Amino acid sequence: MSIETDPPQLAAPDGLISRSHLGIEPFALYRPGSLADAASMIAAGAWAHAGGIDVAQRLRNGEAAPALVPLCKPGRGSPSGLEVLDEISLDQGVLFMGAAVTHARIETDPLVRTVRPDLADAWRTIGNVRIRSTGTLGGNLMAFDSGYDAAPILAAAGAELIFMEPDGSERRCAVADRPRDRLLVGCEVPLAGRVVYDRSLKPVASVAVGDDHIAIGCAYPTVEVLPDGAANTAAARAALGALPDPTDDVFASAAYRRRVIDVLAGRCLELHTAGAVNGGGLSSDGAYPPDASRSEVIAAAGQPAESLSDDSVDIELRLNGDPFSASTPPSEMLVDTIRSRAGLGGTRVGCDQAVCGACTVLVDGEPTASCSTFAWQSDGRDVLTIESGHMAAAGGLSAGPAAALPTVQQAFAELSAFQCGYCTPGLILTASALLARHPDPDRTTICDWLDSNVCRCTGYLMVIEAVEAAAAALRSPSRPMHGGTT
Missing domain, CATH: 1.10.150.120 ([2Fe-2S]-binding domain)
Incomplete structure (x- = not known):
C-alpha cells in the first residue's frame, strides 16, 4: 500500500502551534554505530530517544532538539552495538535492566518476577497501558520529572545507575546523582531487599520504602532520598520528621503534602514490615536462578554514526496487513502518516499529549499513542488501525x-x-x-x-x-x- 501524493504542509509557517505536535521544529536524526558514538552525541547536546513520549512532549512544548539519537530500532530491539540497552539479566548477584527496556517488559519479565517481584509489582502501576508498552526505564529516569515513578522506586531499592562517558568509560552513581548530559546504559539492583511503593495520591506525593532507603516523589523539585528505610524504622521516622518543607503549588499546599508524605510513608513501612524481607531472588536450594550474565558495558566496535536525514526518512511497514511505504520528515508523527498519507481517518487526535487514548493504534499488537510516536519508529513494524x-x-x-x-x-x-x-x-x-x-x-x-x-x-x-x-x-x-x- 502506498500513497503517491504528499500530504499538506502540517507545521505552521509562522511559528509553533502551542502544545501541538503540528508545531514541532525540524531536527536531525542520527543512528549511532556504538555506545561510544551515542555517548559522544548526547554529551555534545543531542537528545537520546528510546520510547520517545517525553521527547515528543518536550518538542511540542517548544523546545528545539539539535538532533535525536534513537536507542531503539524498529521492533523494539537496540541498534547493533547498543544491545546492552535492551537487556534484562543477572550478573554476580545483581539484576541488570537496560535503559531501553520498556515498562511493560519490567512488569512481565520472568526474570524480574522471579528475583525482584516487588519491582514488577511496582512497575505495573506506572502510567497507562500505552505508556507502559512504549515508555522506557531510561526515558522515565532521564526526563528528570520528580512526579515520575522509576526514580523513587529504584532509589528505594538501592539501585546503582551506569552511564557511559564519551571516551567509552563507565560512570556509576546513585539515582539522586544522575547527570543530565550522559548516556544512561542501565541500572543494577541488588537481589536482596524489598520495595513497597504507593503512588495513590499523585500528584501530591508518592513514596517508595525499601530496606535501607525511603524515596519521595512529586513533593520536591527532585526526588528526595532518605538514608534509612524499613530495616531501621525508628531512624526512618526520624528522617521523615526532619524533611524540609515540600513544594507549595496549585496541586497542594506544603502542609498538606507533608501530611500525605507521613501517611504514605507510614502505610508503606507497615506493609514492608508485614511482608517478606527478601525480594524472592533465591531458589529453594539457595542458588540464584540460572541466567546468562549480562554483557560487558563497554563501547562496542561499530560503524560510524549514520545520518538518517535532516529532511526525510524512508519507512516501510505493514498497515492493516498491507505493505505501506512513505518518505516522512523526522518530526512527523505516526497519527499524521496514518491520517494524511494513508487516508485513514479512524485514528483521531484528542489531547495530543498521549493521555486521552483517542489516537490509539496497535503497533506489533501493543496499544500505542500515535500522537506521540514518530512515524520512523514504526519502520518495519505491524500497525493496526480501526479500519x-x-x-x-x-x-x-x-x-x-x-x-x-x-x-x-x-x-x-x-x-x-x-x-x-x-x-x-x-x-x-x-x-x-x-x-x-x-x-x-x-x-x-x-x-x-x-x-x-x-x-x-x-x-x-x-x-x-x-x-x-x-x-x-x-x-x-x-x-x-x-x-x-x-
Whole structure:
C-alpha cells in the first residue's frame, strides 16, 4: 500500500502551534554505530530517544532538539552495538535492566518476577497501558520529572545507575546523582531487599520504602532520598520528621503534602514490615536462578554514526496487513502518516499529549499513542488501525488483536458502548489487544487497560459490559452478546 501524493504542509509557517505536535521544529536524526558514538552525541547536546513520549512532549512544548539519537530500532530491539540497552539479566548477584527496556517488559519479565517481584509489582502501576508498552526505564529516569515513578522506586531499592562517558568509560552513581548530559546504559539492583511503593495520591506525593532507603516523589523539585528505610524504622521516622518543607503549588499546599508524605510513608513501612524481607531472588536450594550474565558495558566496535536525514526518512511497514511505504520528515508523527498519507481517518487526535487514548493504534499488537510516536519508529513494524476490522471480518487478518476486533466492534454496537464515537476506535483497539492477551479478564483487568481511554459520553459501564460480552463470545462463539455479562 502506498500513497503517491504528499500530504499538506502540517507545521505552521509562522511559528509553533502551542502544545501541538503540528508545531514541532525540524531536527536531525542520527543512528549511532556504538555506545561510544551515542555517548559522544548526547554529551555534545543531542537528545537520546528510546520510547520517545517525553521527547515528543518536550518538542511540542517548544523546545528545539539539535538532533535525536534513537536507542531503539524498529521492533523494539537496540541498534547493533547498543544491545546492552535492551537487556534484562543477572550478573554476580545483581539484576541488570537496560535503559531501553520498556515498562511493560519490567512488569512481565520472568526474570524480574522471579528475583525482584516487588519491582514488577511496582512497575505495573506506572502510567497507562500505552505508556507502559512504549515508555522506557531510561526515558522515565532521564526526563528528570520528580512526579515520575522509576526514580523513587529504584532509589528505594538501592539501585546503582551506569552511564557511559564519551571516551567509552563507565560512570556509576546513585539515582539522586544522575547527570543530565550522559548516556544512561542501565541500572543494577541488588537481589536482596524489598520495595513497597504507593503512588495513590499523585500528584501530591508518592513514596517508595525499601530496606535501607525511603524515596519521595512529586513533593520536591527532585526526588528526595532518605538514608534509612524499613530495616531501621525508628531512624526512618526520624528522617521523615526532619524533611524540609515540600513544594507549595496549585496541586497542594506544603502542609498538606507533608501530611500525605507521613501517611504514605507510614502505610508503606507497615506493609514492608508485614511482608517478606527478601525480594524472592533465591531458589529453594539457595542458588540464584540460572541466567546468562549480562554483557560487558563497554563501547562496542561499530560503524560510524549514520545520518538518517535532516529532511526525510524512508519507512516501510505493514498497515492493516498491507505493505505501506512513505518518505516522512523526522518530526512527523505516526497519527499524521496514518491520517494524511494513508487516508485513514479512524485514528483521531484528542489531547495530543498521549493521555486521552483517542489516537490509539496497535503497533506489533501493543496499544500505542500515535500522537506521540514518530512515524520512523514504526519502520518495519505491524500497525493496526480501526479500519483493520473490515479486513479481519473478511478473513484477511486472523491472528492476535485483529482476530478479536470484529467481535469487539459488534459488542460495542449491540450494547451501546459508544455515543459520539470520537473515542471509540481507541477503546475498541485497546480492548482487542486486551482480549488477545487475557481471553477471560475480570473487571479489574478491564478497567486497568481502559482507564486512560477517556470517554465523555457513556459513563464507561456499557464499555466494560461490551468487553465482557466480547470476551464471552470469543470463548463461546455461539453465545449471544445482548445484555452483557453483568
